Amino acid sequence: MIVAERKSLDEIKSLIADAEKVLVVGCGTCVTVCFAGGSREAQITAASLRMSTKLDGNGVDVSDVTVQRQCEWEYLDEIEGQVKEADIVLSLGCGIGVQAIAEHFPECWVVPGLNTAFLGLPSEQGVWVERCAACGDCILGLTGGICPIARCSKTLLNGPCGGSEAGHCEIDPEVPCAWQLIYDRLNSKGKLHMILDIQPPKNWSTSRDGGPRKIVREDLRLAAEE
Amino acid sequence: MTTRNNGYLSGSILEKTLRAGHFTVTGELGPPQSADGKVIREKAALLKGYVDGVNITDNQTAIVRMSSIGAGTIVVQESLEPVIQMTCRDRNRLAIQSDLLGAYALGMRNLLCLSGDHQKFGNHPTAKNVFDMDSVQLVKMVADMRDQHIFQCGDALKGQEPRFFIGAASAPFADPIDFRPYRLAKKVKAGADFIQTQLVYDVEAFALFMDKVRQLGIHEQTYILAGVGPLKSPGMARYMKNSVPGILVPDEIINRMTDAGKPWAEKSKDDLTKEDKQARSEAWQAEGIQICIDLIRQLREIEGVAGVHIMAIEWEEAVRHIVEGAGLYPRPSVA
Numbered sequence: 001m002i003v004a005e006r007k008s009l010d011e012i013k014s015l016i017a018d019a020e021k022v023l024v025v026g027c028g029t030c031v032t033v034c035f036a037g038g039s040r041e042a043q044i045t046a047a048s049l050r051m052s053t054k055l056d057g058n059g060v061d062v063s064d065v066t067v068q069r070q071c072e073w074e075y076l077d078e079i080e081g082q083v084k085e086a087d088i089v090l091s092l093g094c095g096i097g098v099q100a101i102a103e104h105f106p107e108c109w110v111v112p113g114l115n116t117a118f119l120g121l122p123s124e125q126g127v128w129v130e131r132c133a134a135c136g137d138c139i140l141g142l143t144g145g146i147c148p149i150a151r152c153s154k155t156l157l158n159g160p161c162g163g164s165e166a167g168h169c170e171i172d173p174e175v176p177c178a179w180q181l182i183y184d185r186l187n188s189k190g191k192l193h194m195i196l197d198i199q200p201p202k203n204w205s206t207s208r209d210g211g212p213r214k215i216v217r218e219d220l221r222l223a224a225e226e
Numbered sequence: 227m228t229t230r231n232n233g234y235l236s237g238s239i240l241e242k243t244l245r246a247g248h249f250t251v252t253g254e255l256g257p258p259q260s261a262d263g264k265v266i267r268e269k270a271a272l273l274k275g276y277v278d279g280v281n282i283t284d285n286q287t288a289i290v291r292m293s294s295i296g297a298g299t300i301v302v303q304e305s306l307e308p309v310i311q312m313t314c315r316d317r318n319r320l321a322i323q324s325d326l327l328g329a330y331a332l333g334m335r336n337l338l339c340l341s342g343d344h345q346k347f348g349n350h351p352t353a354k355n356v357f358d359m360d361s362v363q364l365v366k367m368v369a370d371m372r373d374q375h376i377f378q379c380g381d382a383l384k385g386q387e388p389r390f391f392i393g394a395a396s397a398p399f400a401d402p403i404d405f406r407p408y409r410l411a412k413k414v415k416a417g418a419d420f421i422q423t424q425l426v427y428d429v430e431a432f433a434l435f436m437d438k439v440r441q442l443g444i445h446e447q448t449y450i451l452a453g454v455g456p457l458k459s460p461g462m463a464r465y466m467k468n469s470v471p472g473i474l475v476p477d478e479i480i481n482r483m484t485d486a487g488k489p490w491a492e493k494s495k496d497d498l499t500k501e502d503k504q505a506r507s508e509a510w511q512a513e514g515i516q517i518c519i520d521l522i523r524q525l526r527e528i529e530g531v532a533g534v535h536i537m538a539i540e541w542e543e544a545v546r547h548i549v550e551g552a553g554l555y556p557r558p559s560v561a
Binding site for chain 1: 314315319341342343344346347355357358359360361362363366367378395397400401402405408409411412415416424471472
């Protein structure tokens, strides 16, 4: 899932400064599951802003609504009326949600309430960790299902650097060394030979380095026309 | 191996010294955090005649310094042979290749290929890192430029190829420790002509690593220089043991350093005069140099160790004492 966390109330207040009417828009998908921008967080954020701006002496009119997915036009259509009434829309969606609102409602001013962090999973209650860097050319088949692009601090492809110690990465004792994990997993499966071959430099053109990416599925486009 | 230059890959002094079978000595020179070339000249003067080549670090520990190639050019002018260091942290494959073409044109002949310390440790922790390639891929790219006359993309070079004597690093005691000889083998397979290891203080552990290296036959395909460095204080020894990944410091060595400071041990911190501290520091440094000399003597006995790489950054004056003490002075003439 996309993992995000909410910006500080102070930063949000600076983003909505000058607005008299604010609409907080939550999203019912990824950011709901990671407790950053779902309906509950939208309500709490709206209430906090109402209270805080009241204490500041400029009581802003803040309401909230949550859509199933901010990244699909049909769900955004449902809130067109509320968006039009607001001076500023505070999106509690990921960066995709914020941009979808800006694109779908060109007349509205939308600001982000979250920092979109990474693609990951909850490793335990209250802890989320990164797992995928969306590089566009998956190599997990070579590395035992552990990604060195997302999980090695240097995105190394040919084994661990000298900074691997006791299973963790030199940048932080809390960060597991991806290559130790890969080594252990391949070792346990009798597949260590898989990391003895030299992996050539990666083709990063499928990653962000190749410019904004796009996927076109002609089969689905044709089906939609029929 | 393809060879030109009368059978040499690069024709560098480092290569010739190793090929001639001399126990080889390399040193290290850290460029300044300034544009002052005088610093390089002064450090070069301390090392000249005592080493067969000197590594010029590339923004080591991710702190901005004069570039390795820039400082290396000054070192060439001072008639000392540089080993340019190139990390994957700050440059993509375009920048690396272009800088190396320039480095060769400026007279550099040795190159050490490294991943690079993570920028988190340096003075620009908010920088974007590159890591377009890793150190193994870097070795192969430079070997292909020299031996296949091609750029990384496969296009042919148009004219003189850069003919570097290519080095890589090895961290024998970093984890996963069982993989380390194989990682070294990958670097050699990629084209590493010589290897410089992380600091060795535990000769016994290093000998075990070399056993495995010999079993794999790696010592016959590359020249391995064991990394050594003089300790300055017991505190430094403990810091290396406890806080630097991939460095083993046996208690025996920590005790030797502690014992060197014994004459001052009974005085409390507040009672130590400036002179006391100076004298204690000199005693520690003398012992640090002696330990380094002892380590070199032991490492020299290990089959497959072709030389030592002395890392005495910001303590370049120690190198001459170490080299002389280890009976490695004068350096052979191979030109």
